[in-house]
Amino acid sequence: MARYPLRAVALLYLLFLLVLPVGLIAWRTFEHGLGPFVTALRSPSAVHAFEVTLSVAVWAVVANTVFGVGAAILLVRHEFPGKRILGALVDLPLAVSPVVVGLALILIYGRFAPVGGWLERHGVQIIFSLPGMVLATVFVSLPLVVRAVVPVLEELGQEQEQAAHTLGASRWQTFRRITIPGIKSALGYGVVLCLARALGEYGALAVVSGRLVGQTQTLTLFVEERFQNFDQPAAFAAATALALIAVLTLLLTRFLRPKD
């Protein structure tokens, strides 16, 4: 009966890796009841961090959904030179460390870089402001929608789309009425994964945001900054809030995962 020792090892492993740390955060957050938790999250800088996180995540999800569906259709339905390069590029963000992403963006869009300098003279600031943070988040969550949609699009095949064409549907009508409903649940799954990744991003944002409290501070940056300043109640409250959001999105993905 090797089953029981194996189970015990697995449970113990998860206990120390996952359950204890998360449980402790929850315990520290709520040890004096719900009141301090609510108060900590209602401080102006926390509320602002929530708002920044939300707008960065929403823009990143919108960009990655549009790009993801487009790239998936290109990769599955079309033959063109450079297709394999596109496929490899889409996966690149999985391999590159977010900190490197942040530094790379500063090299291009920073105030003293050619592109960034030109944009700055035209009144657009990328680095240390929202556009740069959206760019960084888009980069790190790029493959999620594409990789969720590609296999379903492949399985769907082209016949339904061709049938729609012969019935007089335009490309757009076919896309809207046949392709989108066909990939709906996979797309939803990809979008939720992308949202979860965007909400939890830290490394790339730490570099490109400049960590300006009350300006470019997201929730993850807020947790780190409060912790460094010995404001543990606020750090734990925000961390718990992030964990709760993560659990919520996890439940959503369960619900949306394409059934096979």
Next chain:
Amino acid sequence: MAIEVHGVNKSFGTTPVLREVSVDIASGSLTALLGPSGGGKSTLLRVIAGLEQPDTGTVVISGVDATRLSPQRRNVGFVFQHYAAFKHMTVYGNVAFGLEVRKRPKAEVRKRVAELLELVHLEQLADRYPAQLSGGQRQRMALARALAVEPQVLLLDEPFGALDAQVRKELRTWLRRLHDEVHVTTVFVTHDQEEAMDVADEIVVLAGGVVEQVGSPHEVYDNPANPFVMSFLGPVTRLDGHLVRPHDIEVSATEQPGSRAATVVRVVRLGFEVRIETRVDGEDVWAQVTRGSAEHLTLDPGDTVYLRPVSHARTLAAA
């Protein structure tokens, strides 16, 4: 002519699939594209529909050069072998699709879909989803969907290929009747010669990307243009260096003018017909006779019989 295909060539990569194919299809006819797998028949159908672009050549539909038109603008109905049902729509939604994308008034769509569902006997199943239908029902739904937009031509790619034998036979009789009712120019692809002869007015035999012969079922069966067509359309056997239909061989117990002596190897009874397998000068020859004449001859393996083609038999010199 409803469809005129002229000088069409098509290759996939370096493999030629259609070579100088020219076919005219008369308005209101029911035509079968018949040939072995890989002969190019499905590709020709897809070229007519606009789902494939020919490398050279033209496709004219109802007098209009459609060669460069997208499938959307050709007004053809296309029925796929595996139905291509819109899985997320009900039977009603599937059939209504072509009318809805044309922005027809709702009342008109409802009326037309009801008519079509009645035509294909699916009026009770309008609210079902394709996954809840049998293969035959899905195929009829696909047909109604294609007919809904009143296409100038109806194209069916191996329409019964994915169905079991019983349903297949029912559906092909039904397709014939439907065509007699609706009169839309119809072209269907099949590799089954019996299906082609049963259903079609006209048969186009395609093999190796080349049109081998065009004619009525009767013509292609009785006057095959070459040994390939002859052996593809029905059973053949070789007698005296000629291809003959086994039912065109006269078997007698006594020598006749022009007959050849043969040794009976086996006698197989297949219900009404009897198959007599013989050897003539070391070559296998078989004849198909009725049960009555077989009983009259009382044949046993080892007996000697005399074979010759019947007087009206069409024979071809074997290649």
